Amino acid sequence: MAFRYGVIEGLYDQQNQWSWEARDAYVSFCTQKGFDFYIYAPKDDPYLREQWDQPWPESTFEAIKALGLKLQQSNVRFGMGLTPFNVRELNRENRQQLKEKIASINQLNPQILCILFDDFSNEVDCLARVQTEIAEFIAAESSAEQFIVVGTYYSKDPLLQRVYGAMPENYWSDLGQSLDSRFDIFWTGDHVISLGYDQTSLQEMTDHFRRKPFLWDNYPVNDTDWLKNRLRLYTFTGRPWQLSDWCSGHAVNPMIQPWLSMIPLATLSDLYQQKGQFDGHASFKSAARNLCGIELAAAIEENLICFTEEGTLNFSDFTRNRLKKTFSKFQSEAEQPFVREILSWLKQ
Incomplete structure (x- = not known):
């Protein structure tokens, strides 16, 4: 299958859930920017x-169904991610479930x-083999055309072993050997939130997985406690075309803020379409203008360091009030989704 790029809504924050209106907005956004899924x-x-x-609940089920239909009607492939939480073996009861x-x-x-074994402990022997059995059982029941697995240890980040214990010896190689080639394998990189990717590291994982890794890129994610005070609005960096x-x-x-996330996400499309001609800063400016309008985009660029580097935890009352005054003046219908997210963020 040819290389494809797209969006995975993986937000982990009960207090900042995306609305169905925001998800619907991503149908047209993905279509316009050439995202595959x-x-x-x-x-x-x-x-x-x-x-x-x-x-x-019936209302949620129908909302997901409607979202999937809209995506597919727009030629954007619709995907879902299932975490078989606390399934540590296949027995009669959980097979039926x-x-x-x-x-x-x-x-x-x-x-x-997507069959996701991340973010919960799997204290079982032969972890890779058991996860393969579960993934293959699920795939056999599914009508989907593509399957992507996330292992428990989806990064080299030592954080995962501190939280879930020592990684079983040869886990990555065992997972790659046991999983049928029809499965892709997600990989976040050397860190859970990686600053960038290089060929050497990705080739190492290709050798382990016996297939090219499928990047799960946690940029511009900001749902962790140490990033909620920042808006990661800038262009994709550290990611060569x-x-x-190197990847499948x-x-x-994206971030907690769905509309503002569109600004950096749009630059990913430029990266892959423009390749060696990609100019990251020019792409950021163009994305902001196209999405937010010229005047709001200029205000965002002027205050970019406040959003991306300084963050709300470091704002003085003067800075917070200045930013609130600056962005409150943008009142047009097109500007409002972005402005509401900025003003809500400033209240942190």
Whole structure:
């Protein structure tokens, strides 16, 4: 399958959930920017994680179904991410529960199904083999056309081993060997939130996985406690266009703020389309103007350091009030989604 890039909604923040209006806005955004897919995988949807064995409320189910249909009608592939939380083996009970869950997901008709073993402990022997068995069981029940797995250890970041214990010896190689080649494998890089990627590190994981890694890129993510005070609005850096040769795909995880996330996400499209001609700063300026309008874009650029580097925790009352006054004056319908997010962020 050819290299493809798109969006994965992986927000992990119960207090800052995306609205269905925002998700609908991503249908046209992905279409306009040439994104191949949109994967619905918010970690604050309990029916994809801790309560995966329970059905969605009817209103939520219908909203997901409508989103998927809109995406597919716009030629953007629709994906979902399921975390079989606390399934440590396949027994009679959870096999039946998984069958029922996948039957429900099949009604939503995703073209991509992600099977996510991240962010919960898997204290079992032969971890890679067990996860492979679970993934293959789910895939056998699914009508999706593409499957992507996230392992428990999805990065070289020592944080994962501090939280989940020591990684089993040869885990990455065992996962790559046991998983059928039809599965892609997500990888966030040397860190959970990586500053960039290089060919040497990605080739190492290609050797382990026996296939090119599929990037789960946690930029411009800001849902961690140490990043909530920043708006990561700037262009993608540290990501050469040659990733399209080194990886099987590239999924980017946005911020708490869906509309403001569109600014950096738009630059990813430019990166892959312009390749060696890509100018990151010019791309940022163009994306901001096209999305926000000339005047609001200029105000965002003028205060970019405040958003991306200084952050609300370091603002003086003077700076906070100045920014509030600056952005409150933008009142047009097109400007308002972006301005509301800025003003809400300033209240932190």
